[in-house]
Amino acid sequence: MDSEQSEKDTSEETMTRREFLKKAALAGVGLAAGAAGLSRLLPSAQAASGAGVHEALYYKRLSGNRVQCTLCPWQCITSDGQRGACRVRENRGGKYYTLVYGEAAALHIDPIEKKPLFHFYPGTRALSVGTAGCNLRCKDCQNWEISQRTPEQLRAEHRLVSMSPQTLVSKAKSNGVATIAYTYNEPIAFYEYMYDTAKLARQQGIKSVMISSGSINREPMLALAPYLDAVKIDLKGFSDDFYREYTAGQLEPVKTTIKRLVALGKWLEIVYLVVPTVNDNPKTIEAMAKWLVKVGGPYIPLHFSRFFPAYRLKNLPPTPIDTLRRCRHIGRQAGLKYVYVGNVSGSDLASTHCPSCAQIVIKRDGYQILARNIKSNGACRFCGTQIHGMW
Numbered sequence: 001m002d003s004e005q006s007e008k009d010t011s012e013e014t015m016t017r018r019e020f021l022k023k024a025a026l027a028g029v030g031l032a033a034g035a036a037g038l039s040r041l042l043p044s045a046q047a048a049s050g051a052g053v054h055e056a057l058y059y060k061r062l063s064g065n066r067v068q069c070t071l072c073p074w075q076c077i078t079s080d081g082q083r084g085a086c087r088v089r090e091n092r093g094g095k096y097y098t099l100v101y102g103e104a105a106a107l108h109i110d111p112i113e114k115k116p117l118f119h120f121y122p123g124t125r126a127l128s129v130g131t132a133g134c135n136l137r138c139k140d141c142q143n144w145e146i147s148q149r150t151p152e153q154l155r156a157e158h159r160l161v162s163m164s165p166q167t168l169v170s171k172a173k174s175n176g177v178a179t180i181a182y183t184y185n186e187p188i189a190f191y192e193y194m195y196d197t198a199k200l201a202r203q204q205g206i207k208s209v210m211i212s213s214g215s216i217n218r219e220p221m222l223a224l225a226p227y228l229d230a231v232k233i234d235l236k237g238f239s240d241d242f243y244r245e246y247t248a249g250q251l252e253p254v255k256t257t258i259k260r261l262v263a264l265g266k267w268l269e270i271v272y273l274v275v276p277t278v279n280d281n282p283k284t285i286e287a288m289a290k291w292l293v294k295v296g297g298p299y300i301p302l303h304f305s306r307f308f309p310a311y312r313l314k315n316l317p318p319t320p321i322d323t324l325r326r327c328r329h330i331g332r333q334a335g336l337k338y339v340y341v342g343n344v345s346g347s348d349l350a351s352t353h354c355p356s357c358a359q360i361v362i363k364r365d366g367y368q369i370l371a372r373n374i375k376s377n378g379a380c381r382f383c384g385t386q387i388h389g390m391w
């Protein structure tokens with residue numbers, strides 16, 4: 001675990017917008033249009049001039065009306081009228097703005113297990129919200145219809161609707177939902193909307209969870225953390241080459257965010273989407289699992305998720321179940337106590353076992369809980385061992 005005091009956003013963590021776009025181009029990714037199956041909960045779409053525009057919280061003014069965004073490791077520098085690489089932040093006259101504040105592109109009530117968070121109030125539901133934009137370019141993105149598009153594109157298709165932080169919190173309450181999840185597209189892209197909603201939600205007794213890829217700078221992460229109850233980080237691979245080629249991003253900032261959240265004592269679960277032939281090398285899996293044990297101890301839940309062909313990786317097959325079982329075995333051998341396989345139904349690979357007596361304390365099939373052998377305080381019913389998490 002590293003010390004917050006010793007951390008700073010090093011030059012290795014940062015990259016100009018020009019470099020980002022170059023990397024994105026090298027990774028063979030870009031804008032794409034397509035149908036999005038969005039919300040059952042969204043009211044009819046409203047388009048309003050200037051809707052979603054809100055001054056950004058993290059940026060520096062530079063000479064000549066240029067600004068530098070300091071929200072994520074890309075540190076985009078933009079001139080008047082230009083937009084950051086996430087497509088949802090714009091320089092207007094030397095001030096920087098998010099364009100998606102209070103603008104929902106997806107809104108659903110999901111089981112918390114679908115995020116996936118298995119050790120965070122299991123069996124409860126989360127009001128899940130997303131907008132447009134992302135600071136990565138993952139070739140296997142499942143939500144590219146919103147994440148890899150601009151607010152204008154979504155608005156033109158009547159997919160963005162006004163949904164203020166207060167409306168979100170009220171909607172959670174009126175639906176009897178205890179948690180709001182910031183998800184679907186990368187919530188760092190809509191940081192200000194997430195931040196204000198999480199703060200308001202905390203005041204009104206609603207929890208917040210961030211479902212993120214973790215590419216965020218130190219200061220905004222530390223400012224947001226007090227209002228988050230749990231975080232899920234997608235660790236998309238475990239090499240710089242992988243991150244560069246398949247996400248146009250960088251591994252180091254993600255590792256730093258994970259260490260930072262551990263140091264803050266935030267409840268954290270990790271997902272690793274296992275893509276056949278791309279990031280499934282057993283040695284890589286072993287190195288990743290050992291690193292997780294080293295930085296966070298053995299009780300961080302790790303979910304190996306099954307890949308299905310999507311977006312720009314439609315040429316690859318779904319992950320073989322045997323590969324996922326092998327990953328789970330490697331994770332357990334490395335010392336992790338809670339290792340799951342996700343996106344596979346009809347198996348026992350998503351159940352929680354007591355780390356002391358090995359009995360199943362929560363039996364799941366996919367997102368569904370079939371049996372609970374855990375007390376309301378999180379203790380195993382068989383041996384009384386406290387299971388790690390929030391109950």
Ligand code: SF4
Pocket residue numbers: 069070071072073074075076083084085086087089134135188189
């Ligand atoms: S949040 Fe967007 S604009 Fe800001 S540095 Fe990251 S990619 Fe660039």
